[in-house]
Amino acid sequence: MPGQVIALLGAESTGKTTLARELARVLVARSLDAVMVPEALRLFCDQQGRTPLQHEQAMIAAEQTRQIELARQAHRIVLADTTALMTAVYSEHIFHDPSLYAQALVDHAQVQSTLLMSLDLAWTADGLQRDGAHVREPVDGLIRSALQGAGQGYAVVAGHGTARVDHALSVIEHLLDEPARQQRSTGAPRWRWFCDNCDDGECEQHWLAPKR
Template structure:
């Protein structure tokens, strides 16, 4: 069987500020490419928006930012695997935290449920300032709690990624391998339904042949 990459899939990296989302998403994209998988990194649109406007968004601007993030992820997924450095769910969470606005959750969770893998970066990295993008270390735990609660309400399975540097990448890679092994064919899974809970099958997996097979199975939606 020759897998088709046209429908693609999404690996979503979520997490509170200063938890290494951007570095992890970039490292995953690079490693996937090295393994022969067509992968595209989707940067955080909010960062681009803030740099362009020179400020953080108002409450009424949040929905458009979330929609644009989802649009860019969907566009990248048409080419193969999209590795998303955050998704609309993070915009929804911050809208709830900062503006007491929960209106973005429904659309964000609907999009998140269609992604192949959700990784949540742990709070074990030191907080680092980053201009307009950072509110301070005191918001990390509330944001983390809101993300977990949202994923729980949506019935979306996720893996928490701990460690620093290469260890963090290895732990994320193991989670991806596990998700690939447990992924049910789309034809047998009801639309919008998240995968059942994952179970670890091995501590380390670094065999390129094995990894390539697992990921091509993950992105294959039809033969």
């Protein structure tokens, strides 16, 4: 079966890449089949030596989705360093172009868990990909608005160093434990309601007037 995708979203300089790498390392150390999918935008900037133009945004978003899907078919756990949704957000923020949201949200719906990075880390420069600390709050707001508008849940990850990793791991562990929780729930005895008429709570006799 295809693997489970954990997406890491967040404004620039919020530790997405560092956290994704560390989560993959920890999960592999636990003998789990985990892999990290790098950010397509970062690869584009490294290869081209520039940031993408407006007409190149859709291609980057599609490539991000393609790489995630390839990893999902080959591994049990996929740590995605962003999804197409981040490209859509920056396309709106930089180019005032919201056209990428529709497909990006369809793609993001394949994600099992979304980790949204808190803004509690200090901003640091990182070559072509960083615009400045002033863009973080607007971008964070656009991410939250897109997810909430689509009815897609997310968990905000905060903290520094190992605390941030532990916080993210707690969310992932809850996701991975879901099948076991369902099995425990299925095997647990069901509560039943007993009354003077019978032990079936749905029985229509409960709604009949008592005989005189």
